[in-house]
Amino acid sequence: MAATPDTSAENQQPHTPDTIKQRLFLIVLVATMGALAFGYDTGIISGALPFMTLPAAQGGLGLSPFTQGLVSSSLIFGAALGAFLSGYFSDRFGRRITLRSLAVLFVLGSLGTAIAPDVNIMIAMRFLLGIAVGGGSSTVPVFIAEIAGPKRRAPLVSRNELMIVSGQLIAYVTSTLMSYLLHDEHLWRYMLSIAMVPGVLLFIGTFFVPASPHWLVAEGRFKEAKRILKHLRETPKEVRKELAEMKRQSAEADKGPSVSELIREKWVIRLLLLGAGLGFVLQFTGVNAFMYYTPIILKTTGLGTNASIAATIGNGIVSVLAALCALWGVSRFGRRQLLIVGLLVVIAAQVCLGLIMTLLPQNMTQSYLALACILVFLFFMQMFIAPVYWLLMSELFPMKLRGVLTGAAVAFQWICNAIVAFAFPLVLSVAGNETFFIFAVINVGSLVFVMMMLPETRGKTLEEIEIHMRDKYGELDAESAS
Structure with a gap:
C-alpha cells in the first residue's frame, strides 16, 4: 500500500501570498479592536460631556469645570499606568493573554462609565478604562510587529493608527447623530456604553489568533513558534531564516545579562x-x-x-x-x-x-x-x-x-x-x-x-x-x- 502523504497543517508549504495576507489581515483585525476601542474612548467624551454637566434631575452628573477636567483626564492618567504595567505582563505572560485581559478591562470600564451613579464612580471607571486604553496602545503594535514579519511589518502596524483615528471618527459621528436623533436624558450613557462592543470583539478574537512567535522563542517553545511561522510565512526559507534569527537572539539574551x-x-x-x-x-x-x-x-x-x-x-x-x-x-x-x-x-x-x-x-x-x-x-x-x-x-x-x-x-x-x-x-x-x-x-x-x-x-x-x-x-x- 502506498504511503499516505502527510497533509497536516504543519507540512503544507509553501503558502500562497493571498492566503498569508488573509491570515495576517484577520489577526491584525482582531488585535486592532483594541485600537478601535482606544480611539472611541478618547473621542466620545467630547460628545458626552455637555450632557454629563446637566444637573442630576435632568439625567446628568452635575459636573463642574473642575470635575469635567477630572473626568476627561482620568482616562489619560490611567492610560499612562496601563501602558507601563502592560509591558511587564506582556513580557511575562505573552502578548495574546495580555490583550485578552485588556479586553476584559475595556468591557468593565465601558460598562462602569455607562452606569456610573455619581462623579466619583465615573472618575474611577474612566481611570480603569484608561488602563485598558494605555495597555492596548503599547501591546497591540508590538504584537502585530512580531506576527507580521519584516516584509509586511510597516503597513500592518500602521493599521493600528488607522483604527485609532477610525474609532475617534466613529465617536464624533455617533455623538453628533445621537444628540440630534435621541431625546433622552441618559443619552450620554448610551454613548459611553457603545465602547463595550470592540472590547467584546477583542476578547472573543484572542481565542482565534496565535501567540507571538518571538515571545514563544524567548520562552524556549521553539516547536510552537515554528508551527505558527509556517502558517504566516510564504516559504520554508522565510521560516528557517526568521526562526534561526530568533533563536540566536534568544540564546545571546540568555547568555548575556539578566533583565535587571x-x-x-x-x-x-x-x-x-x-x-x-x-x-x-x-x-x-x-x-x-x-x-x-x-x-x-x-x-x-x-x-x-x-x-x-x-x-x-x-x-x-x-x-x-x-x-x-x-x-x-x-x-x-x-x-x-x-x-x-x-x-x-x-x-x-x-x-x-x-x-x-x-x-x-x-x-x-x-x-x-x-x-x-x-x-x-x-x-x-x-x-x-x-x-x-x-x-x-x-x-x-x-x-x-x-x-x-x-x-x-x-x-x-x-x-x-x-x-x-x-x-x-x-x-x-x-x-x-x-x-x-x-x-x-x-x-x-x-x-x-x-x-x-x-x-x-x-x-x-x-x-x-x-x-x-x-x-x-x-x-x-x-x-x-x-
Whole structure:
C-alpha cells in the first residue's frame, strides 16, 4: 500500500501570498479592536460631556469645570499606568493573554462609565478604562510587529493608527447623530456604553489568533513558534531564516545579562530615552490640542457653535484619510524621511495658523483659513508622524525587554498627552494666538532631535534592528568612556 502523504497543517508549504495576507489581515483585525476601542474612548467624551454637566434631575452628573477636567483626564492618567504595567505582563505572560485581559478591562470600564451613579464612580471607571486604553496602545503594535514579519511589518502596524483615528471618527459621528436623533436624558450613557462592543470583539478574537512567535522563542517553545511561522510565512526559507534569527537572539539574551542588569546598561537606557523623546515629539506637535479644542479655537474666529462642533467631524475624516495614505507611505519611505517631512509641514501649518489668527480680522475668511490650516496640520500629522511613532515603538527595543521598554516609552507619551491637554487652554488664555508660534518653536527642536538621534529601521528584521541599536549605542558608550 502506498504511503499516505502527510497533509497536516504543519507540512503544507509553501503558502500562497493571498492566503498569508488573509491570515495576517484577520489577526491584525482582531488585535486592532483594541485600537478601535482606544480611539472611541478618547473621542466620545467630547460628545458626552455637555450632557454629563446637566444637573442630576435632568439625567446628568452635575459636573463642574473642575470635575469635567477630572473626568476627561482620568482616562489619560490611567492610560499612562496601563501602558507601563502592560509591558511587564506582556513580557511575562505573552502578548495574546495580555490583550485578552485588556479586553476584559475595556468591557468593565465601558460598562462602569455607562452606569456610573455619581462623579466619583465615573472618575474611577474612566481611570480603569484608561488602563485598558494605555495597555492596548503599547501591546497591540508590538504584537502585530512580531506576527507580521519584516516584509509586511510597516503597513500592518500602521493599521493600528488607522483604527485609532477610525474609532475617534466613529465617536464624533455617533455623538453628533445621537444628540440630534435621541431625546433622552441618559443619552450620554448610551454613548459611553457603545465602547463595550470592540472590547467584546477583542476578547472573543484572542481565542482565534496565535501567540507571538518571538515571545514563544524567548520562552524556549521553539516547536510552537515554528508551527505558527509556517502558517504566516510564504516559504520554508522565510521560516528557517526568521526562526534561526530568533533563536540566536534568544540564546545571546540568555547568555548575556539578566533583565535587571540589562535594563541598567547604557545602550538600553539610551534606547529608552530615544523612545521617550519620540513620545514628546508626537504629543508636542500639539495634535491633541487640535483634536480636543478645535471648536474653541474656531469660536474665537466668530464661527458659530454648531459649525465649530461640525468641524470636529472634519478632523476625524481627514485623520482617517491620512491614516489610509500612511499604509501606502510607510512601505515605500524610510521612518526618518517621513518624520522629517511631517514635522516640516506641521511647523509651517502652525506658523500660518498663528499669522491668520493674529493678523486677520474676525470673519468667515479667517474661520475658513484657520480650519484649512488645522486640517493640513492633521493630515500630515496623521500620515507622516503618528503612524511612524507607533511603528517605531514596535521596532526599537530588544526582544528580552520589548514589552517593558515599549510600555515605559508609551506611558511617557501618555504623560506628555496629559500635559498638552491641560496646558493648552491655560497657555491660550495667557499667550493668545502666539500659542501656535510656541508649538512651532517646540517642533523645530523636535525636528533637530529626529535628524540627529533617530536611526533608520526600514527593511530590517526585529533581530537586525536590535543588533544595530546595540552596536550603535555601544559605540557611543565606548567613545564617551575613552
